[in-house]
Amino acid sequence: MKRLTLALAIAAFVTLPALADWTPDIEAWNSAPPPQPGAVVVRGATVWTATGAGILENVDLLVRDGRIAAIGESLDAPANAVEIDAAGMHVTPGIIDAHSHAAIIGGVNESSRISTADVRIRDVIDAESINIYRQLAGGVTAINLLHGSANAIGGQMAVIKMRWGAPPEELVFDAARPGIKFALGENPKQSNWNNDTPRYPQTRQGVEQIIRELFQQAADYRSAHENHPEGRAGRDQVPPRPDHRLAAVAEVIYGERDVHSHAYRADEMLALMRIAEQFDFTIRTFQHVLEGYKIGPQLAAHGAGASVFIDWWAFKQEAIDAIGYNPALMHQAGVLTGLHSDNPELARRMNLEAAKAVRYGDLDEHTALQLITAFPADQLGVGARTGRLAPELDADFVLWNGHPLSVYSRVEQTWVDGRRYFDRAADERMRESLAAEHAELIALAQASEDESSDDEQGNAESETDSDADPGKRRRTMSFASHLTGYRASELDHDEYCILHDH
Amino acid sequence: MRIALFLFALLAALNLPAAELRQPTPDVHALVGVRIVTAPGQVIESGSVIVRDGIIEAVGADASVPPDARVHEFPREDGQDPMVVYPGLIEPYLPIEFPEPEDDAVPPGRHALVQPDRRITASDWPEERIGELRQAGFTTALMAGDIGLLRGHGVITNTGDAGLGVNRLSSQFGQFVSFADRAEGRSFPNSLMGAVALVRQTMDDARWQAQARAAMQRNPAQSRPEWLEGLDDLRPALAGETPMVFESQDLLDTLRILEFIPPGDIDLAIVGHGAEYQRLDALAERPVRHILPLNFPEAPDIEQGQERDVSLEALRHWHQAPENPARILEAGIPMMVTSHGLSAPGQVYARLAVAIERGLDPDAALAAVTTEPARWLGLEDRAGRIRPGMMANLIVVEGDLLTENPAITEVWVDGQRHVLASLEPPAVDPAGTWDLVLGLGGMGDVEATLALEGAPTSMTGTLSVMGNDSPLNEVRVSGExxxxxxxxxxxxGSGTISIRLDIDGERARGSGSGPFGEFSVRGQRSARPDDEEAI
Incomplete structure (x- = not known):
């Protein structure tokens, strides 16, 4: 048997193609956070406020200590202010992506149980993901890192700001409301899984039932804890056992943790809203919502937001009824609607997703931009901090070299908290210094190789030992594996969300 | 001596009372005329070490040799390095393999990855690895299980050759934890965040169990709480009575662990990963004791014209990793060094030599494998130094110890002398290309090519199996x-594959072993170095 294993191991070793482990030149750990100037003034821009003020032409934007101080014509700025001449340029709020898996390490799904409410994306934020920098280059300033859709009740989400270079705990956007991923339809019922060990439920009504049951268990759990006496009497009475899964679900039904539920079909969204209403809370958003246009009034009446793809459709049976007019129709029905990426690559060009909402459904341009700024910010509970350009809000904004909904426009600068995290000109300069650093280290490595080839002490071992990471090693499937410049973790996505042929 | 030891071991194995076989004379030794490094930075230029019954009795320039001692002299010729005695090294992290638990072997109410009550027993004794450690000069080690999330208690042991019963110093040190393991397939947890959640839930369950039991004792007239087997064993670590030792996978994992275990009761120690230098500011905010591997990457392969295939990330890490130990100490983070992660424990010297070249203070380097782990393990008065009253755990080496390839001649464990097997001088020159057949028994044969170059005393080589080249870690020629x-x-696989070949002119025959099992090797030389040049 051991010999068989050896033979197989040799065969596997020989037949596997060598996968290039190419990684980007910039790394978060050695990217110092940009300074926060006391004052910044952007002069003469077209400012898309994403507020009732609409689009203001030829105005100045003044930032003080990381917050927006004023927007208006010919603003006075302190003498030491960083002046940016933005004549001919457009300024928009930073883009907010309310559905992302772009900076999660060690798996997007805890796919084992029907409820994994005890897992926390907060524990696995990948501060080293190059997606953060690349999405800054697309004007994104905050993203909602969601658990995947493998379970009816998934993990707890984490909203981060794109503070490239900061360690995970400093990425976390503290103003965001706590949230959790739910999922309905094909994924939690395991429709498209190669699954040797099917789990309950296997039908849509089963998903509805298990959610209702878990809500009831969580309510019982909360009351057991609340009924446990305090003080001396409490010490003498066996306390109820802690259960992090039920505790998180209890937060949901008590309105302390928002539900962001993956859903395609109208019938199952109606079902989840009915359960929520029975437990007297509101579903904060549905995600994807491909059939949302069928139930706009019902979504609006419940108070559920909708975070959607604009033109992803027909990629599986339950996505068959999707239409491009969906966001516009829901917005017009009074649903708090936003566009999301659900994909680290799409996230770099969300402005074009917004542009499609002008084409499909004829939204006005300013409203279309709100679909990727103000509205998703409101969905995440951070609308009072970001997603719009108005005094007192965080200075999260983007300078575009042209109309932000044009395919010909690009991001020149992206600011988060009044810090310039992306600057196209600086990026181009940085490429030269990176090339120089690379050449210098290559020369050093070549010199040391010449040295060590005369050296009898071979030291050809540690790479494989030290790189052993069972999480990484076990990964067998890589989304868009033809893309280079990504670590496997950066292509992490919700494999249950869109694919079905595995 | 070796025959006596062998007989002793044989008879001990037969379960006869060992006492009957012991020499009636006490086990007394005097190592005389040696340089003695009694502790980092403390040197006696010429003196003696007196050992009685496994304990250091005296040490010093003028320590008198007892009349009943066996005297060990180390005559030196002019120009030869002095013989130096060092305290035996202490390995603060020796993960040992446990068999993977079978799913159906896990009783209800227990999780296969949660085994805080697991203890290393005599039957787990990793004799071969202990032997490797001893030969490398490690005389004490902290062993722990290597699978699961909550992995159980560590055992502190000496590295003598008679099993755990004789060598055990403590079987209740530390609680070992990691976020690295996963359940198989669709079982919980199959993600990193799931693993974190399971550890978090388990720790809270253990705290709950303590409260519930206390409430039950005060007031027995109530419903009995569920009993969670094994979790009581977490209590000492949760109360800070013994360290909680987290094995970190990478820098993000270290930051995760620091956030997961906030400052408080738990006495946290982290087995590091080698890239700590990347965020020292964050780590220095809360200096947690680190057990540091010396897994410096080798220089990347660079092909002419393909330089861009080597990532800047890999180059940076290759360049900076050897500075990691020095920079950790500079940042005020307490540090020990482990040989874990190296292909052989003896590599620790070459790596420390590199780290010293890159700024690590040599005394701090020695402390990181002697006094520092001794203090952490609560063995300050028993190990890590050469001082009367301490265990006679010693290294005898020609010249300095912390050099690339120190010439260790003897390792003493509990006053038991182990002379390292020395290689015979080469009697053949195997340089050239060998066409080999690896016999895998019922699986048939695999062809391989072994290329050896250099003089027999300093060879390098490559093994090619079905077109893929693997450099040899080490090639030695001993006799034929x-x-x-x-x-x-x-x-x-893991571990090391070793091949032994007996050379008979142009023919070779031998065997190999590795993590996958045993195999036979046979073949002949197809080219000598000269032939190759001719081609």
Whole structure:
């Protein structure tokens, strides 16, 4: 048997193609956070406020200590202010992506149980993901890192700001409301899984039932804890056992943790809203919502937001009824609607997703931009901090070299908290210094190789030992594996969300 | 001496009372005329070490040799390095393999990855690895299980050759934890965040169990709480009575662990990963004791014209990793060094030599493998120094210890002398290309090519199996035998694959072993170095 294993191991070793482990030149750990100037003034821009003020032409934007101080014509700025001449340029709020898996390490799904409410994306934020920098280059300033859709009740989400270079705990956007991923339809019922060990439920009504049951268990759990006496009497009475899964679900039904539920079909969204209403809370958003246009009034009446793809459709049976007019129709029905990426690559060009909402459904341009700024910010509970350009809000904004909904426009600068995290000109300069650093280290490595080839002490071992990471090693499937410049973790996505042929 | 030891071991194995076989004379030794490094930075230029019954009795320039001592002299010729005695090294992290638990072997109410009550027993004794450690000069080690999330208690042991019963110093040190393991397939947890959640839930369950039991004792007239087997064993670590030792996978994992275990009761120690230098500011905010591997990457392969295939990330890490130990100490983070992660524990010297070259203070380097782990393990008065009253755990070496390839001649464990097997001078020159057949028994044969170059005393080589080249870690020629090792990771396994070949002119025959099992090797030389040049 051991010999068989050896033979197989040799065969596997020989037949596997060598996968290039190419990684980007910039790394978060050695990217110092940009300074926060006391004052910044952007002069003469077209400012898309994403507020009732609409689009203001030829105005100045003044930032003080990381917050927006004023927007208006010919603003006075302190003498030491960083002046940016933005004549001919457009300024928009930073883009907010309310559905992302772009900076999660060690798996997007805890796919084992029907409820994994005890897992926390907060524990696995990948501060080293190059997606953060690349999405800054697309004007994104905050993203909602969601658990995947493998379970009816998934993990707890984490909203981060794109503070490239900061360690995970400093990425976390503290103003965001706590949230959790739910999922309905094909994924939690395991429709498209190669699954040797099917789990309950296997039908849509089963998903509805298990959610209702878990809500009831969580309510019982909360009351057991609340009924446990305090003080001396409490010490003498066996306390109820802690259960992090039920505790998180209890937060949901008590309105302390928002539900962001993956859903395609109208019938199952109606079902989840009915359960929520029975437990007297509101579903904060549905995600994807491909059939949302069928139930706009019902979504609006419940108070559920909708975070959607604009033109992803027909990629599986339950996505068959999707239409491009969906966001516009829901917005017009009074649903708090936003566009999301659900994909680290799409996230770099969300402005074009917004542009499609002008084409499909004829939204006005300013409203279309709100679909990727103000509205998703409101969905995440951070609308009072970001997603719009108005005094007192965080200075999260983007300078575009042209109309932000044009395919010909690009991001020149992206600011988060009044810090310039992306600057196209600086990026181009940085490429030269990176090339120089690379050449210098290559020369050093070549010199040391010449040295060590005369050296009898071979030291050809540690790479494989030290790189052993069972999480990484076990990964067998890589989304868009033809893309280079990504670590496997950066292509992490919700494999249950869109694919079905595995 | 060796025959006596062998007989002793044989008879001990037969379960006869060992006392009947012991020499009636006490076990007394005097190592005389040696340089003695009693502790980092403390040197006696010429003196003696007196050992009685496994304990250091005296040490000093003028320590008198007892009349009943066996005297060990180390005559030196002019120009030869002095013989130096060092305290034996202490390995603060020796993960040992446990068998993977079978799913159906886990009783209800227990999780296969949660085994805080697991203890290393005599039957787990990793004799071969203990032997490797001893030969490398490690005389004490902290052993722990290597699978699961909550992995159980560590055992502190000396590295003598008679099993755990004789060598055990403490079987209740530390609680070992990691976020690295996963359940198989669709079982919980199959993600990193799931693993974190399970550890978090388990720790809270253990705290709950303590409260519930206390409430039950005060007031027995109530419903009995569920009993969670094994979790009581977490209590000492949760109360800070023994360290909680987290094995970190990478820098993000270290930051995760620091956030997961906030400052408080738990006495946290982290087994590091080698890239700590990348965020020292964050780590220095809360200096947690680190057990540091010396897994410096080798220089990347650079092909002419393909320089861009080597990532800047890999180059940076290759360049900076050797500075990691020095920079950690500079940042005020307490540090020990482990040989874990190296293909052989003896590599620790070459790596420390590199770290010293890159700024690590030599005394701090020695402390990181002697006094620092001794203090952490609560063995300050028993190990890590050469001082009367301490265990006679010693290294005898020609010249300095912290050099690339120190010439260790003897390792003493509990006053028991182990003379390292020395290689015979080479009697053959195996340089050239060997066409080999690896016999895998019922699985048939695999062809391989072994290329050896250099003089017999300093050979390097490559093993090619079905077109893929693996460099040999080490090639030694002893008499007519070639002994080569290859990193098992090259073939998707762990540990080392070793090959022994007896050379008979142009023919070779021998055997190999590795993590996958045993195999036979036979073949002949197809080219000598000269022939190759001619081609």
């Amino acid at each position: 035998r070639v002994i080569a090792t290859i990193d098992g990771g090259r073939f998707g």
